[in-house]
Amino acid sequence: MSSSQATPRLVDYFFLMARRTGPKTKISRRYGTLIEGSARAFENKTYPPGVHGPSRGMRRKLSDYALALAEKQKLRCQYGVLERQFRRYFRQALTKRGVTGEILLQLLETRLDNVVYRLGFSRTLRGARQLVSHGHIYLNGRKVNIASANLRPGDHVSIKGSPSSKSLVQKVLEVAHIVAIPDWLSVDRGNLTGRIVRLPSREDINPIANEQLVVELYSR
Template identity: 55%
Template sequence: MARYTGPRAKISRRFGVALFGSSKALERRNFPPGQHGLRAGRKKKSDYSIALGEKQKLRFQYGVLEKQFRGYYEEAARRRGVTGETLLQLLELRLDNVCYRLGFGNTRAAARQLVNHGHVYVNGVRVDVASYQVKPGDKITIGTKPSAQQLVLRMMDLTQSVPLVDWLTLDRDKLEGIVERVPERSDIDPVVNEQLIVELYSR
């Protein structure tokens, strides 16, 4: 299971965005890390540097490594439609992200762990692959083990104030969610300009 395991607050401070959920370090020190952090924003960045930063932000936000991210881009480029929007849709339809959007985890990392530990079922079949692509009509449920149910109930207490996205429906009593449709760009509201990422890979 490949994933980023390095310092998260430092990454969030580098980009000025809480990429891994709320970041107290970012709230206290809203400038890049390092001894020159306060002066880092004064230097003009090249177009390549800006585009690379956008790609890195999206990678860290969804918790995918470079090789996997390139695979998503190549798949998005093969499909019809706007490549940048399709790339965002592929990332949003990852099973760990859908569990996060349903409130089964208070962060994407927590939702990923929930999936990897075999607590999540798709259409009645246990799926322990976080990158599994869900489709409209898929039903996501939590296993019947008391430990899994209690864990998800605790997570849902933490996320109950977060509004549910329009492309999902949730039955809190049954711990069950349904993918109603493919999300549109307006539903995703990314922290990046995905067109710059497409231009970066198109060079």
């Protein structure tokens, strides 16, 4: 089946979608995997939104092209990036030595907003992005409000010294469950600081999508 024959509703949605700001549980149900949101809500309704009951949620078989599009959208939704940003990351991955798909994952995973989220300073990636954009995050001692900034081994992340900034993160740490910090990061919760120990491997990232299909999609 050609790309023009792929399920129209699905493909049109992929091309028109920019950054999704709706409920993450619905997005997870659309793609059949938990991206963000309530795991319990996702488990209770694993069929796509708009479908009334699991018996009607059986998906028709998609073309290879539509499947690759779905994998790309999973990664875009997971990291909250626009299509043009995603393409830029892919082009950047092509210029680096190594496995293109794994490098793409590294570039996404080491975004400043994602690192703030992985350090446990925010309960959600959206919240982490707001911390960055509102000037609450310092990188190597300097305020950075660019959520897409990529971090490298040795970089230090800290919270702005103002009481209001510290209070925002301390409240999250008080009410949130203890979150396992990835091995490629280290964190000092008492001082609200974190550090990039090394670049994450594919095993560290454990992606929710098949990045090789994404590489093949952009290589067409």
